[in-house]
Amino acid sequence: MSQSFSSLSKQALDNWDVLHDSPWIRVSTGLMGEAAGSDDILAMLKTEIQRLGIEVNISEVGTTGLCYAEPLMDVHVPNMPRVVYGNVKPNQIGDILKQHIVGGQPIKEIALASIGGQVEGLPKFEELPMMQSQVRIALRNAGQIDPTNLGHYIAMGGFQGLDKALSMLSREETLEEVKNSGLRGRGGAAFSTGTKWSFLAGNPAATKYILCNCEEGDPGAFNDKTILETDPFTLLEGCILAGYATGASNGIVFIRHGHDSPIERTRSAIAACYEAGLLGANILGSEFSFDIEVSLVGESYVAGEETALMEAIEGKRSMPRFRPPFPAAYGVWGRPSNINNIKTLSYVPEIIRHGAEWFSSIGTEKSNGTAIACLSGDILYPGLVEVPFGVSVRQIIEDMGGGDPNGKSIKFLQTGGPLGGLLPSDQFDMKLDFDEMVSAGAMFGSGGLIVCNENRSVVDLTRTLIAFDQMESCGKCFPCRLGMSHMLEILERISGGTGHEGDMELMERVGVNMRAGSLCGHGQLGYNPVASAVRFFGSEFTDLLEGHEPKNIGSFVGPLSTRRGAQIDRNTPTSIVKPDFVSEVQPSSSEVNNKVQE
Amino acid sequence: MTITSKSSNKSDPNQSELIRVKARLALNNQKTKTITVLSSLLAVHDDLGYLPLEALEEISIFTDSSVNEVWSVGSFYPNFRFTPPATHSVEVCWGPTCHVLGAQPILQGVLKYLELDGEGDTPDGMVSLKYNTCLGVCPHAPAVSIDHRLVGHASLEVIIDRIKNLLQGMKKNSNVKQRGN
Numbered sequence: 001m002s003q004s005f006s007s008l009s010k011q012a013l014d015n016w017d018v019l020h021d022s023p024w025i026r027v028s029t030g031l032m033g034e035a036a037g038s039d040d041i042l043a044m045l046k047t048e049i050q051r052l053g054i055e056v057n058i059s060e061v062g063t064t065g066l067c068y069a070e071p072l073m074d075v076h077v078p079n080m081p082r083v084v085y086g087n088v089k090p091n092q093i094g095d096i097l098k099q100h101i102v103g104g105q106p107i108k109e110i111a112l113a114s115i116g117g118q119v120e121g122l123p124k125f126e127e128l129p130m131m132q133s134q135v136r137i138a139l140r141n142a143g144q145i146d147p148t149n150l151g152h153y154i155a156m157g158g159f160q161g162l163d164k165a166l167s168m169l170s171r172e173e174t175l176e177e178v179k180n181s182g183l184r185g186r187g188g189a190a191f192s193t194g195t196k197w198s199f200l201a202g203n204p205a206a207t208k209y210i211l212c213n214c215e216e217g218d219p220g221a222f223n224d225k226t227i228l229e230t231d232p233f234t235l236l237e238g239c240i241l242a243g244y245a246t247g248a249s250n251g252i253v254f255i256r257h258g259h260d261s262p263i264e265r266t267r268s269a270i271a272a273c274y275e276a277g278l279l280g281a282n283i284l285g286s287e288f289s290f291d292i293e294v295s296l297v298g299e300s301y302v303a304g305e306e307t308a309l310m311e312a313i314e315g316k317r318s319m320p321r322f323r324p325p326f327p328a329a330y331g332v333w334g335r336p337s338n339i340n341n342i343k344t345l346s347y348v349p350e351i352i353r354h355g356a357e358w359f360s361s362i363g364t365e366k367s368n369g370t371a372i373a374c375l376s377g378d379i380l381y382p383g384l385v386e387v388p389f390g391v392s393v394r395q396i397i398e399d400m401g402g403g404d405p406n407g408k409s410i411k412f413l414q415t416g417g418p419l420g421g422l423l424p425s426d427q428f429d430m431k432l433d434f435d436e437m438v439s440a441g442a443m444f445g446s447g448g449l450i451v452c453n454e455n456r457s458v459v460d461l462t463r464t465l466i467a468f469d470q471m472e473s474c475g476k477c478f479p480c481r482l483g484m485s486h487m488l489e490i491l492e493r494i495s496g497g498t499g500h501e502g503d504m505e506l507m508e509r510v511g512v513n514m515r516a517g518s519l520c521g522h523g524q525l526g527y528n529p530v531a532s533a534v535r536f537f538g539s540e541f542t543d544l545l546e547g548h549e550p551k552n553i554g555s556f557v558g559p560l561s562t563r564r565g566a567q568i569d570r571n572t573p574t575s576i577v578k579p580d581f582v583s584e585v586q587p588s589s590s591e592v593n594n595k596v597q598e
Numbered sequence: 599m600t601i602t603s604k605s606s607n608k609s610d611p612n613q614s615e616l617i618r619v620k621a622r623l624a625l626n627n628q629k630t631k632t633i634t635v636l637s638s639l640l641a642v643h644d645d646l647g648y649l650p651l652e653a654l655e656e657i658s659i660f661t662d663s664s665v666n667e668v669w670s671v672g673s674f675y676p677n678f679r680f681t682p683p684a685t686h687s688v689e690v691c692w693g694p695t696c697h698v699l700g701a702q703p704i705l706q707g708v709l710k711y712l713e714l715d716g717e718g719d720t721p722d723g724m725v726s727l728k729y730n731t732c733l734g735v736c737p738h739a740p741a742v743s744i745d746h747r748l749v750g751h752a753s754l755e756v757i758i759d760r761i762k763n764l765l766q767g768m769k770k771n772s773n774v775k776q777r778g779n
Contacts, residue, residue: 035738035750067737219693219732257640258677259734267629293631296640298675301731315634315661317674374736376695382737414694448736450695464697468731474674557705558692559717559729 002284005163016155023101024057026074030229030261032063036070044090062230064143067383081117130381138346139386141231147265150272153233161352166286175245180356182368187341188445190434199328200246200338208248209337214255217301218417220448223372224342228262232269238345243290251292301472305520306339319476320520363389367434377451380405394428404453414450416443418468419525421532457552458537463491465529471559480523483514495553499545621656635661635671647683684719684726686764689743693732696740707754
């Protein structure tokens with residue numbers, strides 16, 4: 001251990017102990033808390049504490065992942081196990097303070113669980129249905145530490161990985177460790193992180209960039225924002241380690257403008273790291289220097305694509321670039337760059353700290369570690385779960401998520417974001433595994449699982465997904481810009497019961513041409529939601545086309561024009577009218593099937 | 599869809615100069631280390647609440663780009679607006695999770711209540727309605743953001759009530775000035 005880190009560590013642990021000598025309440029704030037009403041809880045808490053004249057420390061933490069129980073209050077009283085209160089209402093605060101903090105008697109009727117010991121009549125936190133099968137690595141500090149307090153992070157074992165790398169491992173050994181751990185990218189492509197880093201490490205340029213993608217435009221996914229809100233330090237440590245392993249000097253954390261709390265918490269974490277000498281010149285007294293800054297982008301889904309992301313960092317329109325040259329040769333500002341998803345980088349500190357073998361022992365043979373799934377939709381316990389690979393989808397949905405809140409049967413999941421597909425309930429025995437899921441035609445993507453019960457219409461959801469995709473097309477490639485609008489137009493009329501014969505074939509033609517003629521995944525995968533819906537629930541489309549009454553499909557209001565100008569005409573039937581000199585890719589059935597499987 | 603940015607007030611040179619001063623201040627106080635056209639647009643937009651022509655010109659001077667280049671970036675991202683902001687903002691999420699759990703009735707009800715055909719400002723400039731692709735709080739769907747505060751598990755009744763309160767609060771308290779400044 002380096003000298004500067006041992007003093008940081010000692011100070012952090014001392015403060016951590018002192019903190020536990022008096023009552024300490026953690027309130028989960030941030031986006032999730034805000035939506036559940038944590039502002040009122042926090043305000044009431046402060047008023048009541050003042051009124052009672054007691055000494056209580058309050059920390060604003062991020063979500064624990066148990067979003068269904070927000071607003072959450074985690075009460076520590078010295079020499080007692082912590083007690084977590086869920087779905088707290090402002091009028092309960094006074095009683096909790098009086099009985100639990102002053103009187104030393106937790107109110108079991110409204111408490112959710114205990115942490116760090118047994119309280120009679122209460123389940124332990126880790127035994128809650130949603131927590132049972134979880135193994136937390138990237139989310140290890142979720143809801144446990146103040147995300148703006150570096151000391152808390154260090155007290156929980158933070159920066160030990162960085163200290164170990166800087167004082168004991170060479171750059172090559174650090175890279176080798178990540179490679180051996182089998183860590184694969186969590187952004188969707190599942191490429192080996194170590195291999196990706198080695199491309200950048202092999203580039204001799206003086207200035208190299210580590211880009212961290214936290215754009216997360218995927219509706220249904222909220223894990224990136226959660227990591228930024230609950231524990232931005234793990235990302236920063238991962239980023240610094242990536243810089244050390246690849247010889248990069250600069251890191252950029254790329255976040256969408258609009259949500260204040262993830263941005264503010266990340267910025268304050270960066271400032272704290274600079275102050276403690278964990279960023280900047282000669283980190284922890286070593287030869288290694290690294291800088292990190294936050295780069296913000298406007299609302300754009302395509303900005304999450306790696307080359308579009310680099311354009312946005314340079315302050316331009318977030319439109320994808322041609323590849324090659326690949327980012328490792330020519331990235332942001334023309335410098336060699338490496339882009340990783342925030343989740344990927346958040347695993348790195350623990351991998352270095354505990355070693356590659358520890359990480360590769362978790363999960364399945366080819367998919368090491370854990371997956372973070374975001375549960376939402378028709379589910380009893382929506383929120384975040386971090387589970388080892390190999391756990392079945394059924395386990396996540398039924399055992400941890402509790403199934404449909406009203407006991408209805410689950411019909412399908414929408415996975416992989418707006419360009420992903422559906423997973424029907426008869427496939428729920430599928431194990432979470434990058435390769436197994438791909439070969440079965442499913443996508444895990446960034447981890448959003450939108451649960452839909454028997455009442456939900458596949459056509460209706462598909463229309464929403466395509467409406468999202470067409471609106472978010474950046475407009476650079478016309479097959480995507482026009483094709484998405486065209487598909488939405490067709491889905492609109494099918495949903496309304498006025499579809500034409502041949503509409504499904506027309507969509508397929510549009511989709512195959514989009515795949516052939518688009519630069520990035522947005523257009524290439526644009527037909528995916530339809531292909532997947534047709535594959536598993538094709539009869540819902542054909543029923544409507546044959547004149548059956550639409551079921552569970554309402555009228556749709558939303559952006560029915562692309563922001564880039566292509567307008568949807570709801571009334572005029574369209575067909576592809578093309579000049580003779582334009583050649584068109586004709587779909588073959590095998591090609592479409594392959595596409596779904598990719 | 600055509601978007602244009604107008605000079606804030608051509609007949610009032612003082613107003614125009616005030617905007618320039620504010621824009622320059624925002625440009626110089628950016629939190630990011632790397633200054634780009636986009637970072638400048640975001641900073642000025644955060645401060646003024648919209649991007650009048652004077653602001654675009656100031657950004658072009660500050661970033662050493664042409665006004666066209668600044669406009670090219672500004673018009674690309676839908677979070678920028680080029681007319682003065684409405685007093686209150688309402689954003690309704692229509693992402694897939696919210697859609698499944700009932701965003702459409704809320705969206706359509708709010709449109710009807712505000713007498714709007716789609717996204718945009720009410721004619722009296724009191725409320726601007728925006729479709730949001732994902733407010734990021736899917737476990738609390740359906741979600742609505744009112745004056746940039748999130749409301750989870752929203753229902754049409756609650757949202758209409760909140761909007762009503764906003765508008766009535768405005769009438770009672772005529773001192774409340776426009777947001778965004």
